[in-house]
Amino acid sequence: MEPQEIPQPEIINQVIDQIYRLGAVRAALELQLWEKIAAGEDTSAKLAAAEGWDPAGTKVLLDAIYGLGLLKSVGEKYSLVPESSYYLLPSQPAYQGFMLQNELGWDGYGQLAESIRSCKRPIHYDDTKGSVVGLWISAYSASWAYPERFLAVSEKLWQSLGITARDGLRVLDLACGPAPRSMALARQHPGVQLTWLDWEEVLHTAHKTAAGLGISNQITILPGDLQETDLGSDRFDLAYLGNVTHFFNREENIRLFRRVHNALVKGGKIIVHSAVRREGEGAALDALWLYATTAHGGAHDFAAYHSMLEDAGFTQIIEIDKGPVRALKP
Ligand SMILES: C[S@@+](CC[C@H](N)C(=O)[O-])C[C@H]1O[C@@H](n2cnc3c(N)ncnc32)[C@H](O)[C@@H]1O
Numbered sequence: 194m195e196p197q198e199i200p201q202p203e204i205i206n207q208v209i210d211q212i213y214r215l216g217a218v219r220a221a222l223e224l225q226l227w228e229k230i231a232a233g234e235d236t237s238a239k240l241a242a243a244e245g246w247d248p249a250g251t252k253v254l255l256d257a258i259y260g261l262g263l264l265k266s267v268g269e270k271y272s273l274v275p276e277s278s279y280y281l282l283p284s285q286p287a288y289q290g291f292m293l294q295n296e297l298g299w300d301g302y303g304q305l306a307e308s309i310r311s312c313k314r315p316i317h318y319d320d321t322k323g324s325v326v327g328l329w330i331s332a333y334s335a336s337w338a339y340p341e342r343f344l345a346v347s348e349k350l351w352q353s354l355g356i357t358a359r360d361g362l363r364v365l366d367l368a369c370g371p372a373p374r375s376m377a378l379a380r381q382h383p384g385v386q387l388t389w390l391d392w393e394e395v396l397h398t399a400h401k402t403a404a405g406l407g408i409s410n411q412i413t414i415l416p417g418d419l420q421e422t423d424l425g426s427d428r429f430d431l432a433y434l435g436n437v438t439h440f441f442n443r444e445e446n447i448r449l450f451r452r453v454h455n456a457l458v459k460g461g462k463i464i465v466h467s468a469v470r471r472e473g474e475g476a477a478l479d480a481l482w483l484y485a486t487t488a489h490g491g492a493h494d495f496a497a498y499h500s501m502l503e504d505a506g507f508t509q510i511i512e513i514d515k516g517p518v519r520a521l522k523p
Pocket residue numbers: 320321322326329367368369370371372373390391392395417418419420434435436437
């Protein structure tokens with residue numbers, strides 16, 4: 194091969210940079226760097242002296258975190274940027290450190306290759322099991338702390354789906370998490386009644402948020418596994434499944450949709466809304482995440498949801514702006 198034909202290792206170098214970035218963030222989280230800077234150990238020398246850390250290591254880590262934009266620096270002094278103040282201080286309600294540390298360690302034992310070799314998944318935790326409830330609570334820290342930020346987007350979603358809040362509207366929000374979508378409906382009309390299904394700890398956290406918004410009297414909780422919990426029959430006008438159906442395969446979703454169908458009244462609607470990317474660079478990363486963290490999950494396109502919903506007995510199945518899918522129980 195002629196020297197000019199040898200490709201530059203640009204992509205390899207970018208990957209190495211990413212690995213160093215992740216290493217820096219992981220070390221900073223483990224050392225509680227942001228917390229210590231906020232408490233006044235705001236120069237490399239002060240930090241190293243107070244904590245007994247290696248001065249050279251402390252300095253290079255601080256500079257790497259500054260380079261990532263997660264610290265400011267003036268002269269010798271470092272200080273927090275808004276993102277680190279809100280999301281990286283354990284005392285803050287929107288702290289994301291627990292979730293980040295978990296994600297940074299997701300392939301910590303090099304299990305992805307072994308998982309592919311042995312056809313054994315998920316790798317080290319399963320997004321659909323109650324054991325990861327703490328992770329969900331941490332992942333949604335911003336929603337619990339600042340629910341208003343998510344309500345306006347949710348209101349637009351209902352508009353696009355042609356669904357309006359009204360007296361007596363009974364809504365089942367399955368795997369509701371912080372439930373911004375259904376909360377937006379409840380806020381629009383005091384006669385809207387929500388039933389939330391998720392793991393108990395998630396529901397209690399969400400309930401506190403609802404209390405802060407003055408709508409807790411409109412909510413009933415149904416704690417448990419969404420694949421097992423009795424949903425009853427003919428009792429809801431609307432069912433919302435947000436960002437959960439990608440954790441399951443076709444068979445699991447059809448079984449779930451049939452139970453939802455049974456729980457809806459005649460003329461009731463189901464909304465299936467998954468934000469998993471299906472195109473572009475992000476799609477492959479989402480697919481890898483679902484491979485690693487679920488037993489059978491993956492991205493499903495509209496044709497796949499159409500077929501699953503039809504098999505479960507729904508009609509008038511439409512997709513809105515390549516986003517949520519709406520269907521009707523005839
Ligand atoms: C990605 S979040 C979606 C939250 C919300 N629906 C949204 O769209 O923002 C997934 C939620 O599903 C819940 N979940 C996952 N598997 C579950 C299961 N088997 N039973 C009950 N809830 C489950 C999690 O606890 C989490 O709150």
